[in-house]
Amino acid sequence: MSDLETRLPQLETEAMEALSRVQTSAEYETLRVQTLGKSAELTLASRSLGKAAPADRPRLGALINEVKRRVEGAFESRKSELQKAELDAKLLAEALDVTLPAPDISFGRRHPLTQTLDDIVRIFSNLGFSVVEGPEVENVYYNFDALNIGPDHPARFERDTLYVADDVVLRTETSSVQIRTMEARQPPVKIIAPGRVYRREAIDRTHLAMFNQVEGLCVAQGITFGDLKGTLSTFLSQLFEAAPGASTVQTRFRPHFFPFTEPSAEFDVFFNGKWLELGGCGLVHPKVLENVGYNPEEVTGFAFGFGIERMAMIKFGIEDLRLFYENDLRFLEQF
Numbered sequence: 457m458s459d460l461e462t463r464l465p466q467l468e469t470e471a472m473e474a475l476s477r478v479q480t481s482a483e484y485e486t487l488r489v490q491t492l493g494k495s496a497e498l499t500l501a502s503r504s505l506g507k508a509a510p511a512d513r514p515r516l517g518a519l520i521n522e523v524k525r526r527v528e529g530a531f532e533s534r535k536s537e538l539q540k541a542e543l544d545a546k547l548l549a550e551a552l553d554v555t556l557p558a559p560d561i562s563f564g565r566r567h568p569l570t571q572t573l574d575d576i577v578r579i580f581s582n583l584g585f586s587v588v589e590g591p592e593v594e595n596v597y598y599n600f601d602a603l604n605i606g607p608d609h610p611a612r613f614e615r616d617t618l619y620v621a622d623d624v625v626l627r628t629e630t631s632s633v634q635i636r637t638m639e640a641r642q643p644p645v646k647i648i649a650p651g652r653v654y655r656r657e658a659i660d661r662t663h664l665a666m667f668n669q670v671e672g673l674c675v676a677q678g679i680t681f682g683d684l685k686g687t688l689s690t691f692l693s694q695l696f697e698a699a700p701g702a703s704t705v706q707t708r709f710r711p712h713f714f715p716f717t718e719p720s721a722e723f724d725v726f727f728n729g730k731w732l733e734l735g736g737c738g739l740v741h742p743k744v745l746e747n748v749g750y751n752p753e754e755v756t757g758f759a760f761g762f763g764i765e766r767m768a769m770i771k772f773g774i775e776d777l778r779l780f781y782e783n784d785l786r787f788l789e790q791f
């Protein structure tokens with residue numbers, strides 16, 4: 457028996473053992489080069505065949521081929537095993553485990569001004585008011601003239617009002633929507649009109665150049681100041697939630713002047729031990745009714761207006777108006 461006939465079975469056994477210990481593709485590749493590469497003993501064995509005795513060559517050649525085929529076969533199947541294992545491991549690592557606790561999802565919430573406006577709309581809707589909107593870029597006629605605000609009224613000065621053109625302003629109050637609504641509808645009218653208003657202001661804790669108001673208007677036959685007081689008191693009681701045991705929060709009406717109402721008043725709420733001024737109101741001025749083609753002998757009405765930011769500041773105890781518009785999550789997350 458030649459050396460080769462002894463050596464070949466040893467080579468095969470060694471290769472198979474080494475292959476069974478291989479755990480990764482990288483180890484596999486190293487072993488493959490060692491065992492089947494150009495300078496591997498098994499490869500060199502075929503080349504040394506020429507040195508064997510001619511009579512032995514066919515037998516030895518066949519033996520080398522058989523060993524090579526078995527070793528190569530073993531390498532192939534080990535390779536697919538490793539690939540499958542590695543793929544499985546990768547899939548497992550990426551797999552969605554539905555039994556794990558869900559990652560923290562932070563839910564958004566409504567901005568405190570939106571919450572306040574939603575409350576306001578809900579309460580007035582229950583009282584039979586519908587919601588209308590008007591343009592923020594407004595004709596001077598709707599913002600001033602039709603509201604009985606005369607040509608010399610200080611509110612019209614450029615010092616206070618942002619003019620877009622000679623007769624066009626960024627509306628300074630939502631009262632303009634009163635006019636637009638009455639022009640478009642016949643009484644009875646019962647609306648609120650929320651929206652942005654603009655003023656030329658130096659910005660500080662209590663002043664912004666843009667803020668939100670809600671206007672209210674109710675016109676029909678026989679509307680009185682009593683209807684106004686009842687409506688606003690009911691609204692304020694619900695918005696500020698009457699104290700336990702009390703059916704209403706305390707409200708107060710103080711005489712005031714507005715060009716578009718007569719008589720006019722400011723209304724206050726008693727909240728956290730203090731009287732707080734909230735907005736203006738009154739009975740719609742006969743001239744305003746005439747301006748929209750209503751007959752003040754047939755119908756009367758009340759109107760009111762207030763700032764949404766101020767309502768929210770009082771309700772939530774916020775002291776700086778600017779916080780509403782800074783979008784600081786540390787502030788917004790508190791509501």
Ligand code: DAH
Pocket residue numbers: 628629630631671672714716717735736737738759760761762
């Ligand atoms: N428009 C007034 C303002 O911006 C608020 C106001 C007062 C509205 C009296 C009214 C009202 O409808 O009757 O200061």
